[in-house]
Each structure stands twice: as structure tokens, then as C-alpha cells.
Amino acid sequence: MRWESLFADLEAQFAAAAARDQVSEVREIVRIERARQTLVQRLAGAVGGDVDLQLLGGERLGGRLAGIGKDWLMLNRAGTEELVPINAVSWWMARERTRTLAEPTESRVKFSQALRVLVRDRARVSVGGIDGSLLASGTLDQVGQDFVEVALHPNDEFRRTPAVNGRVSIPFHAIARVRSGS
DSSP states (O other): OHHHHHHHHHHHHHHHHHHHHHHHHHHHHHHHHHHHOOHHHHHHTTTTSEEEEEETTSOEEEEEEEEEOSSEEEEEETTEEEEEEGGGEEEEEESSOOOOOSSOOOOOOOHHHHHHHHHHTTOEEEEEETTSOEEEEEEEEEEOSSEEEEEEOOTTSOOOGGGOOEEEEEEGGGEEEEEEEO
């Protein structure tokens, strides 16, 4: 009887140690996976939900996170769309708990490609700078490898040659947001 009790106690100790080791391993794996996560992957868990952003220039934006690309995010808010390069975001906060993605997802669409869609659509935009200033308001004319060109014209006129007052070329690194819509 005494031996049976001793062996049962040893077995229980071994089982408890194995369970502790397994919990420790799982925690370590979770820490490693979290350390590998990029900001874009973390933001992807909030797509479809409401978020608040603060841009480098201090401007705060809030709205529904409509999409995310390789180096940008799209925010829908009050009839407008905000295309924001990730490197212009100081911080972001989800208004509800974000889901953790099992598999990291990352769109291959880059900021320059998203801007080219706006050029194709001849969208009227306002371009905000990382210093919080309004850099330009008009129609996107061209997107280069590292810059965008905006045709300046009055907001109440279409982009026609007589209405264009000039063109502004803006490097991507100076852009905090590109707003289209009302």
C-alpha cells in the first residue's frame, strides 16, 4: 500500500511538471509570434471596425478601417475616404477589440498603386502633410516612383486646362493623408 501511494504521488508530480512545461512552451511560442507581427498585420485585425489614428503632424482621424495594403491604410469617415501611408501614423487605437490573425495577411498593393487608382478615376483630393498642413487641393495628375503630382484648380470646377492654376509635386515621405470625397 505504501509503495502504491509513493508511486502515485511520483506520477502526479511528473504529470504536473509536464503540464507546467507545456504551458511554458505555449507561452513562449505566443511571445515569439507576437514579436514577429508587423504593424500592418496588427492593423489587419481591425479591418471593418472603427479606429482612431493620430498622424505625425498631430491631426487625428477616426472612422471605419476599410482596407489595408502593404504600406497604407484606407479610412472611411463621414462621406470621405482617407488614404494614409503607414509611416505617417503616430499611433492608432481600435474602438473595439481587434481579432488576432492566425495567418499573417499582407496585401501586395503599395501606396503608389493605390494613388494610381485615384489618378485613373480623376478624383478630387486634398493632400495633407506630415507637419499637419494642407499641401495641395485639386486632382491627382501623375504618380511617380516616390512622388505624386497634383493639378491645382478651384474645388467647384472640374480639372480642365483653363481651370488649372499650376501643378505641385509632393514626395511620398511628406504625405500624411490623401482625402477624397465630399
